[in-house]
Amino acid sequence: MAEMEYNVPTERWPAHPETATQEGKNKFVGFWTFLAGETALFASLFATYLALKDSVPSDDHMLASELFHLPLAFVMTMLLLTSSLTSVYAIYHMRNNNFQKMQLWLGITVLLGAGFLALEIYEFIEYYGYGHTFRSSAFGSAFYFLIGTHGFHVIVGLIWAVLLILRNAKRGLSVYTAAKVNTFALYWHFIDVVWVFIFTIVYLLGVL
Amino acid sequence: MAQTSAQKKGVGSVIWEYLTTVDHKKIAILYLIAGGFFFVLGGIEAMLIRIQLAVPNNDFLSAGLFNEVITMHGTTMIFLAAMPLLFAFMNATVPLQIGARDVAFPFLNSLGVWLFIFGGIFLNLSWFMGGAPDAGWTSYASLSIASPGHGIDFYALGLQISGAGTLISGINFVTTIITMRAPGMTYMRMPLMTWTTLVASVLIVFAFPPLTIGIFLLMFDRMFGSNFFLVEAGGNTIIWEHLFWIFGHPEVYILILPAFGIFSEIFATFARKRLFGYSAMVFATVLIGFYGFMVWAHHMFTVGLGPVANAIFAVATMAIAVPTGIKIFNWIATIWGGSIEFTTPMLYALAFIPSFTMGGVTGIMQAAAPADYQYHDSYFIVAHFHYVIVGGVVFALLAGLHYYWPLMFATMLNEKLGKITFWLFFFGFHLTFLIQHFLGLWGMPRRVFTYLDGQGYNAANMISTAGAFLMAVAVIVLVVNIIMTIAKNERVGMDPWGDGRTLEWSLPLPVPYYNFAQIPLIRGLDPYWVEKKEGNGKMLPSESLTDFHMPNNSILPVVMSLGLFIAAFGAMFFPDGKDWAIDAVSGLDPKPWALPVLIIGLGTTFVAMGIRSWKDDLGYYVKKEEVEKDLEELERGGK
Numbered sequence A: 001m002a003e004m005e006y007n008v009p010t011e012r013w014p015a016h017p018e019t020a021t022q023e024g025k026n027k028f029v030g031f032w033t034f035l036a037g038e039t040a041l042f043a044s045l046f047a048t049y050l051a052l053k054d055s056v057p058s059d060d061h062m063l064a065s066e067l068f069h070l071p072l073a074f075v076m077t078m079l080l081l082t083s084s085l086t087s088v089y090a091i092y093h094m095r096n097n098n099f100q101k102m103q104l105w106l107g108i109t110v111l112l113g114a115g116f117l118a119l120e121i122y123e124f125i126e127y128y129g130y131g132h133t134f135r136s137s138a139f140g141s142a143f144y145f146l147i148g149t150h151g152f153h154v155i156v157g158l159i160w161a162v163l164l165i166l167r168n169a170k171r172g173l174s175v176y177t178a179a180k181v182n183t184f185a186l187y188w189h190f191i192d193v194v195w196v197f198i199f200t201i202v203y204l205l206g207v208l
Numbered sequence B: 001m002a003q004t005s006a007q008k009k010g011v012g013s014v015i016w017e018y019l020t021t022v023d024h025k026k027i028a029i030l031y032l033i034a035g036g037f038f039f040v041l042g043g044i045e046a047m048l049i050r051i052q053l054a055v056p057n058n059d060f061l062s063a064g065l066f067n068e069v070i071t072m073h074g075t076t077m078i079f080l081a082a083m084p085l086l087f088a089f090m091n092a093t094v095p096l097q098i099g100a101r102d103v104a105f106p107f108l109n110s111l112g113v114w115l116f117i118f119g120g121i122f123l124n125l126s127w128f129m130g131g132a133p134d135a136g137w138t139s140y141a142s143l144s145i146a147s148p149g150h151g152i153d154f155y156a157l158g159l160q161i162s163g164a165g166t167l168i169s170g171i172n173f174v175t176t177i178i179t180m181r182a183p184g185m186t187y188m189r190m191p192l193m194t195w196t197t198l199v200a201s202v203l204i205v206f207a208f209p210p211l212t213i214g215i216f217l218l219m220f221d222r223m224f225g226s227n228f229f230l231v232e233a234g235g236n237t238i239i240w241e242h243l244f245w246i247f248g249h250p251e252v253y254i255l256i257l258p259a260f261g262i263f264s265e266i267f268a269t270f271a272r273k274r275l276f277g278y279s280a281m282v283f284a285t286v287l288i289g290f291y292g293f294m295v296w297a298h299h300m301f302t303v304g305l306g307p308v309a310n311a312i313f314a315v316a317t318m319a320i321a322v323p324t325g326i327k328i329f330n331w332i333a334t335i336w337g338g339s340i341e342f343t344t345p346m347l348y349a350l351a352f353i354p355s356f357t358m359g360g361v362t363g364i365m366q367a368a369a370p371a372d373y374q375y376h377d378s379y380f381i382v383a384h385f386h387y388v389i390v391g392g393v394v395f396a397l398l399a400g401l402h403y404y405w406p407l408m409f410a411t412m413l414n415e416k417l418g419k420i421t422f423w424l425f426f427f428g429f430h431l432t433f434l435i436q437h438f439l440g441l442w443g444m445p446r447r448v449f450t451y452l453d454g455q456g457y458n459a460a461n462m463i464s465t466a467g468a469f470l471m472a473v474a475v476i477v478l479v480v481n482i483i484m485t486i487a488k489n490e491r492v493g494m495d496p497w498g499d500g501r502t503l504e505w506s507l508p509l510p511v512p513y514y515n516f517a518q519i520p521l522i523r524g525l526d527p528y529w530v531e532k533k534e535g536n537g538k539m540l541p542s543e544s545l546t547d548f549h550m551p552n553n554s555i556l557p558v559v560m561s562l563g564l565f566i567a568a569f570g571a572m573f574f575p576d577g578k579d580w581a582i583d584a585v586s587g588l589d590p591k592p593w594a595l596p597v598l599i600i601g602l603g604t605t606f607v608a609m610g611i612r613s614w615k616d617d618l619g620y621y622v623k624k625e626e627v628e629k630d631l632e633e634l635e636r637g638g639k
């Protein structure tokens, strides 16, 4: 390993460019470990939410079953699930050393994620209109903290993806940049999985 | 860039070097200095507590100040002294034990230490800014929500910042141990120090996020008007207790497992025997880590979770004694028939076995839920956790300080002074805490600032305080020892204890910044010992001498930590005078600058993160010629 080459020529492009270097391997293992911690984080959030669900100070506060409507949550779910799929396409093209297509699918992922976020903001504004706010009840606090933490993760993911697209625009694809893109993709899938749990536990169980 | 050690450097450049370093050996020294500072601070707080309680009806500390002092003592000792000092030894040893040139994420390693330092400073600024937190180190929500002023906010924000650092360090060690082991260093050849670091780091990864969430709930209630713990708005304070102890019990194992690791190394070295039952030790470590997550409610027996929950948690708690017992017996069997050398570290290790076992026995007593109704919140609990934490963790830290000092500084602490420290500390410790069991059984409650005359507590409390003074003298002797050793600066050579078994002792001292000129080949458990017995006493290389890659220094970790430090002030003062705020702060003068400060601080951190991810950080190469020169010099000086 006298001269570490990050810019591998096409004919030697590895099947798994993201873990082709020691740094890449470290990132991969380290990020999975981080996601384990994130799992514990969201588990605590879900537990808090379930403990405080519908826990309001008086009768004039809306409860989960009156508040949530599934169609909007369903559209949000589809947007986010699709964005997970498009990030898979980006990784697919990364492994094939096709930089332009990778960038394109990353861009589409960002657009879908932004769509999800816009709907989430719309939903929050609507609930605020009903008097269901972060400060209105323990239920409100727990709801916005859980959904908001997920939403914050989405925002971070969007900024991260945009930065990656821009920073790599000049650099192109190398085993160095591949590891970065792959880490983002792992993160994005994780956010998606968390949302599936939110959809089930908060919205589906909420309207029952 | 690479520097030769011969180069003379000014104070400024040394400070800059430490601010920007990503070298695990220097980060270990940062942890040691900062952790040592907080240990002394926490110790002074402990002395204040014992002076206040020395005699009945004392007014040395007021009731309010007493609450602040006990809170800061516990919080400082657990988060800012014990854990960072363990991180110091993990950083100093683990990469060397597994044959790596650094940790997996040197940049994050630096970020971890600076987050801890800034968080610790933030927490302690409370003393000068209107009062320290006063709801106990456990900060139960029913107390902390009602606590007026900003003390609790210092607790919440300070721990949030330093906790982020701990989580990052945990992730770093998990990754390092999985991916950076030298050829031949299989999992079942890893030294116990490395194993316990791995398991403790996994515990950190799963235990700290619940604390993070718990503290966020507290922060939001106190700073942003939410209702998680406000019962009148539907909140529930028991949620805090659960989240805190889901973190808190694993936390005690995060502390004790690396302590077990340090002692395992010391027993093997100074009994000159292979650790008895190595694989059982590994298995017990993993099992303790696993059980550690299933017993948290033994801290909540008196909350009223009901007989079924109490019974389940009681049984689970008792089960932990089994793997712990396995360990105790294996250590005894390691010493058994060994040719024992009574060095200072070994004295601590030998004293640890009975001391810690006594703490384990009281733990089992408390695990019996009905009996715990008697012990709970009494001095019996205080005695229990000091037996495990001081008799286990602090003994390990003191042992580790003497044992690993030559590895970290290439000098040796004075053995005579070391032994004086040991005996003073050992007697002081038992004098302080043994009697507290009885105080508890006689009915003295914990966390109460004084007691009345004529209850039979007087003599016992005076004895306890006398013991505390012995420990204080012991620490002073230790400090003198450290200062003398640094002033004398007598260098020691390779394998200073003479009986080094694990890989770190095969290195020249001081350890070169790249650790290994060639990554070694590992041929068994205790690889250095294997080469001493079966080879020519030197590690075999696993690669030819070539150029290799090292990471660049960076100032960004300091900038990121500073950003959060600034932001914390913004968050803290944000609710002052707001009508939606809790009573504790709504009456204070409004601070219109709070929000801008919050935004500027967070912005600083995020911009630094953006820069980090935008720029390529490819590191640099150490040239083969430079390493060859170092090796030749070693050959000439080391004959």
Ligand code: HEM
Residues within 6 Å of the ligand: B138, B252, B253, B255, B256, B298, B299, B317, B318, B320, B321, B324, B359, B360, B361, B362, B363, B364, B366, B367, B372, B375, B376, B377, B381, B384, B385, B388, B389, B392, B393
């Ligand atoms: C055999 C192992 C152990 C058992 C069975 C055990 C059991 C217990 C129980 C049941 C309590 C709660 C008592 C109460 O508050 O009423 C407790 C408290 C405590 N234990 Fe242990 N323990 C063990 C080992 C340890 C270790 C190794 C540590 C630390 C290194 C530790 C640190 C603590 C602390 C700090 C508290 C008090 C927390 C507080 O209320 O402030 N324990 N232990």
Ligand SMILES: [Cu+2]
Residues within 6 Å of the ligand: B248, B249, B252, B295, B296, B298, B299
């Ligand atoms: Cu416990």
